[in-house]
Amino acid sequence: MSRYSRYAIVISIAAVSGACASTGATPRPFPTPNAPAAAAGAPRPSPPSAMPRPAARGGTSTAGAAYEITGTALGLRGTPYRNGGADPAGFDCSGFVQYVFAQHGVKVSRKVSDQFHDGKNVDPAQIEAGDLVFFTTVAPGASHVGIALGGDEFVHAPSSTGEVRVERLSAAYWSARFVGARRVL
DSSP: OOOOHHHHHHHHHHHHHTTTTSSSSSSSSSOTOOOOOOOOOOOOOOOGGGOOOOOOOSSSHHHHHHHHHHHHHHHTTOOOOOOOOTTTEOHHHHHHHHHHHTTTTOOOSSSHHHHSSSSEEEEEGGGGGGGGEEOSSSSSSSSSEEEETTTTTEEEEEEETBOOOOOHHSSSSHHHOOOOOOEEE
């Protein structure tokens, strides 16, 4: 095996094993704000149970924490994506989640694959504000994460060409890639 073949294999493994969209790869088609709707007749997968409005949580402290966490996340809209970023100078998806929760004293793992095991599993029909929502984008399994805002919306730090923004779980791109949700509060 030539030296160049070995380099190509190492680079390929590194690109596939990265969590989040932090590999720098932009999944295609990646949604862009104000982009035209999908072509008529294109299959539109059903969103996970159409993401109904969440019911109120049991304790006010948990509901209050979710409100504060989502407020912090929304306050970071417009922050640019930065590969490996975990602060307001720039975020990747898992760095964004970890930073937001840390601002409220909640410890969350750094990598998407680890965050997918934090907390407890949530049925898609029971997603509430503050829950983590996971998608398969650049690698099989959970490779992208965002924070549910309630209803059908989530906030996240998408790909190297994006910025922290709000999107809909029911959008064709995201609903087709949804792999699960976790509650860490």
